[in-house]
Amino acid sequence: MIIKTLPVGPLQVNCYIVACPRTKKALIIDPGDEAQRILQLLEQEGLEPKMLVNTHGHFDHVGGNSLIVEKTGIEFCMHKEDLPLLKQASRQAASYGLPAVESPMPTRFLQNGDLLEIGDLSFEVIHTPGHSPGGICLYGQGHLFSGDSLFAGSIGRTDLPGGDMQQLLGHIRSQLMVLPESTVVHPGHGPESTIGAEQQSNPFVNGDYI
Secondary structure, eight states: OEEEEEEETTTTEEEEEEEOTTTOEEEEEOOOSOHHHHHHHHHHHTOEEEEEEOSSOOGGGTTTHHHHHHHHOOEEEEEGGGHHHHHTHHHHHHHTTOOOOOOOOOSEEEOTTOEEEETTEEEEEEEOTTSSTTOEEEEETTEEEEETTEETTEEOOOOSTTOOHHHHHHHIIIIITTSOTTOEEEESSSOOEEHHHHHHHOTTTSSSOO
């Protein structure tokens, strides 16, 4: 599997380009900003974008949606519960003193258990609300793209509208911590980790915090 990581925008969101080595078809996860840079990397690597997924609707994860969808016409997917956040993205950005963020509406709504196929690759949608109502992770081929649900040594903040600490912890523990320890975790911000490392040292998920 081809994985390219691009930290984008003022909040350094990890945008992931995940591609099938045989077909060169690619999935774009969380193009938060710098859409032109993302498109240039796809072209340089000879990858064909087929789908765009937002792990959730916060403004810092959706800023590149508009240009990428406009230029490529690809399918745009997210969980329906975060549609209100997507619609309020410009207001969110303004509250941080950042330029307005506009996004088209999704062409497909994802649900827990859905499978996304990109060439020979397949990813399961895992709904992990708590950071936001429609937060999701993508799991496949021994890799977890965890959005802002799970970070290396931490979890997503739950003090924003729609956040719920107990809900998020419950889903992390019941749906993510049961994955194989070798699973590589690719979060929405910061460095990658593994499920095994988080089981051992993440104070939020191993019981030290709550």
